[in-house]
Amino acid sequence: MTQINRNAVAIHAPIISNKRVGQYNQLIIDIGDLSRLCKPGNFVAIKLGGQSSNMILRRAFAISRTSSSATFGGTMELIVAPYGQGSTWLCAQSEGVVLDLILPLGTAFGIPTEPVKVLLVGGGYGSAPLFGLAEVLYARGCRVDMLLGASTGAKIYAPMEGKRSVNSLRIHTEDGSMGQMGRVTDPIGALINDLDIGVIYSCGPMAMLAAIDAITKDSNVLHQCAVEEAMACGVGICMTCVVPVTDGTGAVSMLRSCIDGPVMDGARVAWDKVGKTL
Amino acid sequence: MTQINRNAVAIHAPIISNKRVGQYNQLIIDIGDLSRLCKPGNFVAIKLGGQSSNMILRRAFAISRTSSSATFGGTMELIVAPYGQGSTWLCAQSEGVVLDLILPLGTAFGIPTEPVKVLLVGGGYGSAPLFGLAEVLYARGCRVDMLLGASTGAKIYAPMEGKRSVNSLRIHTEDGSMGQMGRVTDPIGALINDLDIGVIYSCGPMAMLAAIDAITKDSNVLHQCAVEEAMACGVGICMTCVVPVTDGTGAVSMLRSCIDGPVMDGARVAWDKVGKTL
Amino acid sequence: MTSVDFSTTLGNAWFASPVFTASGCASSGRELAQFFPLRDIGGVVTKSVMSRPRTGRPTPRMAETPSGMLNSIGLQGPGIDAFIAKDIPYLIEEKARIIVSIAGETIEEYSTVARKLRSVAGISAIEVNISCPNVENRGLVFACDPDASRRVIDGVKRTVGGELPIIAKLSPDVTDLVSIARGVVDAGADALALINTVLGMAINLETMRPYLAGKTGGLSGPAIKPIAIRAVYQVHEALPKIPILGMGGIATAKDALEMIVAGASGVSIGTASFSNPTALITIATELKELLATKGFASLRDAIGFAHRSGQVD
Amino acid sequence: MTSVDFSTTLGNAWFASPVFTASGCASSGRELAQFFPLRDIGGVVTKSVMSRPRTGRPTPRMAETPSGMLNSIGLQGPGIDAFIAKDIPYLIEEKARIIVSIAGETIEEYSTVARKLRSVAGISAIEVNISCPNVENRGLVFACDPDASRRVIDGVKRTVGGELPIIAKLSPDVTDLVSIARGVVDAGADALALINTVLGMAINLETMRPYLAGKTGGLSGPAIKPIAIRAVYQVHEALPKIPILGMGGIATAKDALEMIVAGASGVSIGTASFSNPTALITIATELKELLATKGFASLRDAIGFAHRSGQVD
Ligand SMILES: Cc1cc2nc3c(=O)[nH]c(=O)nc-3n(C[C@H](O)[C@H](O)[C@H](O)COP(=O)(O)OP(=O)(O)OC[C@H]3O[C@@H](n4cnc5c(N)ncnc54)[C@H](O)[C@@H]3O)c2cc1C
Ligand SMILES: Cc1cc2nc3c(=O)[nH]c(=O)nc-3n(C[C@H](O)[C@H](O)[C@H](O)COP(=O)(O)OP(=O)(O)OC[C@H]3O[C@@H](n4cnc5c(N)ncnc54)[C@H](O)[C@@H]3O)c2cc1C
Ligand SMILES: Cc1cc2nc3c(=O)[nH]c(=O)nc-3n(C[C@H](O)[C@H](O)[C@H](O)COP(=O)(O)O)c2cc1C
Numbered sequence A, B: 001m002t003q004i005n006r007n008a009v010a011i012h013a014p015i016i017s018n019k020r021v022g023q024y025n026q027l028i029i030d031i032g033d034l035s036r037l038c039k040p041g042n043f044v045a046i047k048l049g050g051q052s053s054n055m056i057l058r059r060a061f062a063i064s065r066t067s068s069s070a071t072f073g074g075t076m077e078l079i080v081a082p083y084g085q086g087s088t089w090l091c092a093q094s095e096g097v098v099l100d101l102i103l104p105l106g107t108a109f110g111i112p113t114e115p116v117k118v119l120l121v122g123g124g125y126g127s128a129p130l131f132g133l134a135e136v137l138y139a140r141g142c143r144v145d146m147l148l149g150a151s152t153g154a155k156i157y158a159p160m161e162g163k164r165s166v167n168s169l170r171i172h173t174e175d176g177s178m179g180q181m182g183r184v185t186d187p188i189g190a191l192i193n194d195l196d197i198g199v200i201y202s203c204g205p206m207a208m209l210a211a212i213d214a215i216t217k218d219s220n221v222l223h224q225c226a227v228e229e230a231m232a233c234g235v236g237i238c239m240t241c242v243v244p245v246t247d248g249t250g251a252v253s254m255l256r257s258c259i260d261g262p263v264m265d266g267a268r269v270a271w272d273k274v275g276k277t278l
Numbered sequence C, D: 001m002t003s004v005d006f007s008t009t010l011g012n013a014w015f016a017s018p019v020f021t022a023s024g025c026a027s028s029g030r031e032l033a034q035f036f037p038l039r040d041i042g043g044v045v046t047k048s049v050m051s052r053p054r055t056g057r058p059t060p061r062m063a064e065t066p067s068g069m070l071n072s073i074g075l076q077g078p079g080i081d082a083f084i085a086k087d088i089p090y091l092i093e094e095k096a097r098i099i100v101s102i103a104g105e106t107i108e109e110y111s112t113v114a115r116k117l118r119s120v121a122g123i124s125a126i127e128v129n130i131s132c133p134n135v136e137n138r139g140l141v142f143a144c145d146p147d148a149s150r151r152v153i154d155g156v157k158r159t160v161g162g163e164l165p166i167i168a169k170l171s172p173d174v175t176d177l178v179s180i181a182r183g184v185v186d187a188g189a190d191a192l193a194l195i196n197t198v199l200g201m202a203i204n205l206e207t208m209r210p211y212l213a214g215k216t217g218g219l220s221g222p223a224i225k226p227i228a229i230r231a232v233y234q235v236h237e238a239l240p241k242i243p244i245l246g247m248g249g250i251a252t253a254k255d256a257l258e259m260i261v262a263g264a265s266g267v268s269i270g271t272a273s274f275s276n277p278t279a280l281i282t283i284a285t286e287l288k289e290l291l292a293t294k295g296f297a298s299l300r301d302a303i304g305f306a307h308r309s310g311q312v313d
């Protein structure tokens, strides 16, 4: 039986910086030595709204990158879309505000032991964890190609410094305001052949992940995806975040995406049963 | 029929300073020209806990004093006891934080047209509005004596500058840690005679007000008291804040302390019926 | 300015706006009139009035709870005669649309109060608050007793006749809300008001006793919004033709729209006015914009839309 | 360290601490064990287990609401056999005290599950979650039907015999909670668990449909605390000798004390663990101190104290 990430702890940690980047906020948080235990794919659960908050649940955010610096023991970066009550509150917090966090949580992207050619596909803020992942893969000698999509250009998150670890970066927007017009999944089939891709890593809306699976299903390409289901606890005790997953025998069971995920083997997710009665 | 204070408006106003004074916080808020419409006895209703607050009701605070300065158009002072969730939040807010206020609310202390000898009696944070009142009475030529009480010395609010408008100040604490040991109401009977008091102004717990009424009932001394009942709205629409009041004929009705008060004629309050079924 | 048709109907009464006060949360209307003209809202639902003056419950009458509050006012009020003499003329003068809420301790009392209203001009509807203890039946709340609810509404309907729409206001504290709703509709209710407060209690740890002098009280505010939405959804599903005045925790235009797409033809704003006296105006303005943003040409199109909108399955 | 006697009893079962998990809010216990030793709390109330494995409801299964949340898990679980084979031994190894929550779709299923538990060592009590739809009676929730509730408890009692205490867990969504409570006690319940979640709904304005795939869901968290306190107070007043495991929105030691003085012999912490996995430990530690501050020598003295403490009137 899967267990909660064994490094998970609850801490209070200060915001070091909070900058607007396109339609997102980039938050840097001082988490000290914990940064070494955070792997690409892991997430953090944050309490929002302060002491008297009417939001009783934490929100999950992908840990976009970690780094250690001389000034701060270690930091993590989050990319937050100000959307509803919680994320808007978070984006409004300034430097110095101390956040209540539980981290690192969830599974991490599997890193191949040998250099392979990989394609990283991100939708919206889903690109956030891909840059940290790219660094790790690039350091392993993998060729890293990246494909980012969003409804519009302002929702593309692709920081300058992130591109260092990426061999190529392609952008697709539905309104054509940046890069190619169209869906991020449109070019994947061709890219797999052209670039001889061995593994696809993906993060974004469930529909995007399912579309990628449809493409990789009958190929030899592995698909590691970070799923996103509404999570009440993030630590495996509430059963709200489940995703239908097939085992070897074809039986489908509901696994918790907070501890058996968010990173899952795309081929094992029963995409046609997501949001359906089994 | 009584109406809500006709000057009442909803505004956003910044905190100019917030200082700890004994067990209280003294807040100065920039309310501009509205300060001229606030009279001793009036209160302000404040939203607490920020945008995502789980506290859905405002809290009432007596306007302790107002003043106008060159730097700020006009300011008001509040004396807040950090007690529960709301007042603790308020006391933790720093300079620059913008508060959501409705003010001025409620009735004001009646000011005699001719100079009379007055005794001001305050319990706990109830002394707050008495200093502003003292200034007005003193300016009218009244002799102003003041009597403050609390359970312990740290809960006595008696600022230095406030004493300028007061001819004498006596302090009583239940634990004897400041001034005389005992209840603030103990010396009133004697003081009325010794100082030839014409009007008592009081603000504090209901039990204190009732005790003062018991002393003044069969005398010629007028008793203007600021009552304090739990208020849900502060503007007269919820009927939670009622106090039993007798009319000329002896009939008792439940009047709203937020619009028919907080300042009421002590002799008309049916003290024995407070908190009882009529 | 959006061009959304914002009007609604409750029974045969037409209102220019679907945003109303909630009974007991606007006093006589005079106090709110200091913050906005009463004719700018859908209508004023007055506090429940009984046959005689009442002093109500002792204090404390309120306690705040997480995202909610408890109240135990005990229907303090001037009685129907003084109400008709003083409050109605004021509201008419202010050009407010009026829904009079009535209450009683016996089935007879409801009819008595209704009878006095029958001939009063300027009233748009009668809301019958049946969440009152029935003194003739061990204090059992009318709205919790299918038979008693029906009989109250039947009595009022017979008294008032067919002209003034009758809105039956139900309590959520029942096992089977739909069957109570069906009962009062069969007895003649033209519309339903959902929901009254939820029975609750808070303990004061200073005194170690219930906070409220009346011990239990009615829970209102955002805390009960999910209960209210569920109630409106369920009842609209069972009785799609009966207009519902939805309420319970509405504090924003989004809350109001949730209630409307769940099945409400109009909304009442109660507790939200306590912290924001102009809440009705803000909600109405933003609701109109929100309807336009969501592509609704009229409020009517949005009523019960959650029951019709494309199911993904 | 305070010297308050913190122990409590539910039926004939003794527990060193009155702070328990709530069914369905601690999974199998393994996840919380990463944050504190399970033997440090009063006991683990396991998620309701049925006779066969269940995959539960589709997602979304949750929606946050003001100071609360809705859930619709649909009793996902491994079934009683796998539960006995894997979960019980783990909890025993961790030296946790165990209260097994059981559920069923028919009266017979409850007895079947209870029969399998009868001979399992290491269990302190059985909590019977009767807030499930009765497939034999139009899906009407057992806990909303006085007769069905009684029959479930009667069946479980006959199966289990007199040794293991039986705790009947009731739903607040009923007109007359006290009569349901009386019924299950007459049928053999040794204790009561109050309250299960309150039926609610939220609408997603992006999709214009109910947020939850299951449409309605159970409301939990601080929003329902006043409803829970009222339920415990009313039932304790009517049945002062029956121990109550109180729950619903408890997030702090003060909340727990409110529940205890209202009449609870122990408290379950559900939703609060979701945002604070060490909530049980914090609440227990602070509750012990709070009891001492308030002058209670033992938890027992505080149970139902709000019913006894000096009335001012
Ligand atoms: C594993 C995981 C990782 C996540 N990582 C990130 C991250 O890196 N950055 C980030 O911003 N968010 C991330 N989220 C989403 C985040 O947890 C919140 O749901 C989001 O911030 C909205 O919270 P809220 O309180 O503002 O909105 P709420 O009022 O709680 O609304 C939440 C609802 O809005 C939907 N929603 C959330 N965000 C959007 C959006 N941008 N556009 C449209 N619909 C949306 C959700 O599906 C949900 O139904 C992640 C979620 C999970 C489960
Ligand atoms: C007309 C009026 C004027 C007021 N003026 C002031 C003022 O000038 N300064 C001020 O600090 N408060 C004042 N209050 C009280 C204030 O409105 C709040 O009740 C108080 O700040 C506590 O709010 P809370 O959210 O912190 O506590 P909550 O958790 O809401 O607790 C409120 C409860 O605690 C009681 N309580 C409140 N304060 C204390 C205290 N200090 N000691 C013991 N019990 C208490 C109340 O009676 C009530 O039962 C006034 C109230 C009214 C109605
Ligand atoms: C202080 C107060 C007084 C109320 N008085 C009445 C009343 O007299 N008659 C009635 O039908 N409902 C009364 N209600 C219930 C409201 O009309 C409304 O149904 C309930 O509060 C839910 O709406 P809200 O959450 O917007 O307040 C009262 C509610 C409050 C808070």
Ligand SMILES: Cc1cc2nc3c(=O)[nH]c(=O)nc-3n(C[C@H](O)[C@H](O)[C@H](O)COP(=O)(O)O)c2cc1C
Residues within 6 Å of the ligand: A238, A239, D022, D023, D024, D025, D047, D048, D071, D073, D075, D101, D129, D169, D195, D196, D197, D218, D219, D220, D221, D222, D224, D247, D248, D249, D250, D268, D269, D270, D271, D272
């Ligand atoms: C996600 C979730 C799952 C639950 N599952 C169960 C369950 O399986 N059996 C049960 O009896 N109660 C279940 N409950 C109800 C809780 O045990 C508890 O009665 C309720 O949530 C109120 O307590 P709280 O406000 O502390 O959460 C569940 C509650 C939640 C939030």
Ligand code: FES
Residues within 6 Å of the ligand: A230, A231, A232, A233, A234, A235, A236, A237, A238, A239, A240, A241, A242, A256, A257, A258, A259
């Ligand atoms: S979010 Fe609670 S189990 Fe996954």
Ligand code: FES
Residues within 6 Å of the ligand: B230, B231, B232, B233, B234, B235, B236, B237, B238, B239, B240, B241, B242, B256, B257, B258, B259
């Ligand atoms: S506080 Fe609402 S009427 Fe006075």
